[in-house]
Amino acid sequence: MFAKAFRVKSNTAIKGSDRRKLRADVTSAFPTLGTDQVSVLIPGKEELNIVKLYAHKGDAVTVYMSGSNPILFELEKNLYPTVYTLWSYPDLLPTFTTWPLVLEKLVGGADLMLPGLVVPPAGLPQVQKGDLCAIALVGNRAPVAIGVAAMSTAEMLTSGLKGRGFSVLHTYQDHLWRSGDKSSPPSIAPLVLDPADLSEEKVDSTFQEDLRCLTLEGKEEENGEVHQACEEKSLSEASEDTSAGVLSQDSTDSRPLQEQMDELLQQCFLHALKCRVRKADLPLLTSTLLGSHMFSCCPEGRQLDIKKSSYKKLSKFLQHMQQEQIIQVKELSKGVESVVAVDWKHPRITSFIIPEPSPTSQTVQEGSREQPYHPPDIKPLYCVPASMTLLFQESGHKKGSILEGSEVRTIIIDYAKKNELVDTHNKNLVKLDPILCDCILEKDEQHTVVKLPWDSLLTRCLEKLQPAYQVTFPGQEPIVKKGKICPIEITLAQRASNKKVTVVRNLEPYGLDPYSVAAILQQRCQASTTVTPAPGSKDSLQVQIQGNQVHHLGWLLLEEYHLPRKHIQGLEKAPKPGKKK
Numbered sequence: 309m310f311a312k313a314f315r316v317k318s319n320t321a322i323k324g325s326d327r328r329k330l331r332a333d334v335t336s337a338f339p340t341l342g343t344d345q346v347s348v349l350i351p352g353k354e355e356l357n358i359v360k361l362y363a364h365k366g367d368a369v370t371v372y373m374s375g376s377n378p379i380l381f382e383l384e385k386n387l388y389p390t391v392y393t394l395w396s397y398p399d400l401l402p403t404f405t406t407w408p409l410v411l412e413k414l415v416g417g418a419d420l421m422l423p424g425l426v427v428p429p430a431g432l433p434q435v436q437k438g439d440l441c442a443i444a445l446v447g448n449r450a451p452v453a454i455g456v457a458a459m460s461t462a463e464m465l466t467s468g469l470k471g472r473g474f475s476v477l478h479t480y481q482d483h484l485w486r487s488g489d490k491s492s493p494p495s496i497a498p499l500v501l502d503p504a505d506l507s508e509e510k511v512d513s514t515f516q517e518d519l520r521c522l523t524l525e526g527k528e529e530e531n532g533e534v535h536q537a538c539e540e541k542s543l544s545e546a547s548e549d550t551s552a553g554v555l556s557q558d559s560t561d562s563r564p565l566q567e568q569m570d571e572l573l574q575q576c577f578l579h580a581l582k583c584r585v586r587k588a589d590l591p592l593l594t595s596t597l598l599g600s601h602m603f604s605c606c607p608e609g610r611q612l613d614i615k616k617s618s619y620k621k622l623s624k625f626l627q628h629m630q631q632e633q634i635i636q637v638k639e640l641s642k643g644v645e646s647v648v649a650v651d652w653k654h655p656r657i658t659s660f661i662i663p664e665p666s667p668t669s670q671t672v673q674e675g676s677r678e679q680p681y682h683p684p685d686i687k688p689l690y691c692v693p694a695s696m697t698l699l700f701q702e703s704g705h706k707k708g709s710i711l712e713g714s715e716v717r718t719i720i721i722d723y724a725k726k727n728e729l730v731d732t733h734n735k736n737l738v739k740l741d742p743i744l745c746d747c748i749l750e751k752d753e754q755h756t757v758v759k760l761p762w763d764s765l766l767t768r769c770l771e772k773l774q775p776a777y778q779v780t781f782p783g784q785e786p787i788v789k790k791g792k793i794c795p796i797e798i799t800l801a802q803r804a805s806n807k808k809v810t811v812v813r814n815l816e817p818y819g820l821d822p823y824s825v826a827a828i829l830q831q832r833c834q835a836s837t838t839v840t841p842a843p844g845s846k847d848s849l850q851v852q853i854q855g856n857q858v859h860h861l862g863w864l865l866l867e868e869y870h871l872p873r874k875h876i877q878g879l880e881k882a883p884k885p886g887k888k889k
Contacts, residue, residue, distance in 0.1 A: 310484040311417035312364035377488035394451040401442040402433035422473040450493035452480040497603025569617040579605035591646040690773035798878030822849040858882035
């Protein structure tokens with residue numbers, strides 16, 4: 309629907325009554341959302357706009373914009389979430405999975421054909437014809453498309469995974485997504501097999517087959533022969549492919565699957581508490597503990613599935629862990645449980661040994677994930693201004709020369725000794741000749757100051773030079789720039805209804821991508837994030853997070869990225885313990 313540019317008819321701020329009606333409509337359309345989640349999605353008094361537009365095929369669509377992102381769109385009185393919303397609530401809709409190479413075709417306007425589905429070991433989600441569904445890619449549970457099921461799950465299985473599966477309405481990278489901050493999908497642990505679990509040959513052939521099976525809108529009849537050939541792949545073959553991958557992982561373990569899953573669940577739980585969860589994170593939503601921490605601690609090649617354990621549900625497992633006095637769980641708001649306390653001195657946590665990644669998993673990670681961030685080496689430099697060229701020209705430097713602090717000191721010492729300016733009675737004093745007087749003394753000092761101590765002379769000289777700096781990223785050539793490097797600036801701002809937001813600027817000079825930082829903070833803080841142009845700067849972006857999230861930013865910049873504290877301003881604005889954030 310949004311594969312091509314649309315035409316905007318109007319863009320107005322939402323009224324209070326319409327805001328309340330929208331909140332009721334969202335609750336009705338998506339009953340799995342709790343009251344608190346609806347309040348976060350449709351905030352009480354923060355900026356919320358209604359955009360009425362016409363899609364390229366003439367459909368009248370109403371889009372609801374929160375901040376700079378579209379969060380919902382309405383078509384023929386039906387309400388649909390955007391990918392931005394689904395990234396915050398990935399389990400809002402039944403999710404089906406396809407291969408990464410298929411995304412390009414979906415963005416181009418293709419519907420998803422059933423042969424392009426990846427069947428997980430647990431089977432396909434149960435849906436009825438006309439149900440709204442999310443589409444994710446193998447390796448990441450964050451949805452990249454939203455579509456309507458063309459048939460029920462039972463009909464899909466009966467057809468042997470043949471025919472059109474979903475009519476796609478909206479995708480990541482389409483024009484509706486482009487109307488927002490253009491952030492990338494967050495990384496959410498998958499619930500299906502990773503392509504690394506399958507043989508390379510099988511993956512390549514599947515990619516080619518899935519691409520041939522996609523049909524662009526309006527060309528269905530032309531490609532009928534291609535469809536027929538593609539649909540020859542049966543459901544049984546797809547199930548055998550995925551099942552074989554799971555069985556091969558545990559072929560050396562003769563224990564029942566339920567027992568293996570119980571052990572994996574407890575391993576991921578203890579690993580998360582020991583390495584990822586910190587005291588500042590508490591209270592922590594139980595869903596965040598699972599999605600952002602426990603899944604991340606799952607060993608490469610294994611798949612954490614609570615339904616296959618003896619606990620069946622996360623809440624039951626956490627109750628068991630609470631009985632062992634490892635954690636304390638409370639329902640802080642109706643229907644929403646959070647971990648409010650952790651006993652990090654509990655023997656099960658202290659005695660837990662972090663499993664070492666296998667060489668094969670390290671290879672997969674290096675090839676399939678982004679390289680880890682390493683902070684740059686930042687070195688202060690000095691630039692020779694026109695007013696000091698006489699002092700430095702004897703050493704072969706001219707106006708604009710870039711020098712290190714040690715080089716400046718050496719040049720000044722050599723100049724003083726060469727011109728016999730060191731006081732014969734006190735070696736710690738330097739007599740000032742006309743050149744030194746002109747370069748480092750103020751006008752009112754020209755006739756009163758005739759000698760200076762070495763440390764004062766060197767300090768004054770460095771202060772008179774123009775600042776510059778050198779940034780060196782690992783494996784790259786050094787970058788030299790004039791001026792002082794701007795520190796990463798963290799500020800708090802007030803929004804409507806006395807709500808606070810945290811704003812962070814100047815990430816780019818340190819090699820940090822604002823969109824990546826926003827995605828990490830969105831998951832860690834469980835709060836809305838937006839990326840917008842920084843005021844007063846042409847090429848710089850700023851990240852805005854709902855609430856006072858300074859302590860989360862401090863953790864990310866200091867603990868994860870290992871940036872020096874001296875290059876970060878605003879860490880003192882973190883909320884004090886025991887006070888309202």
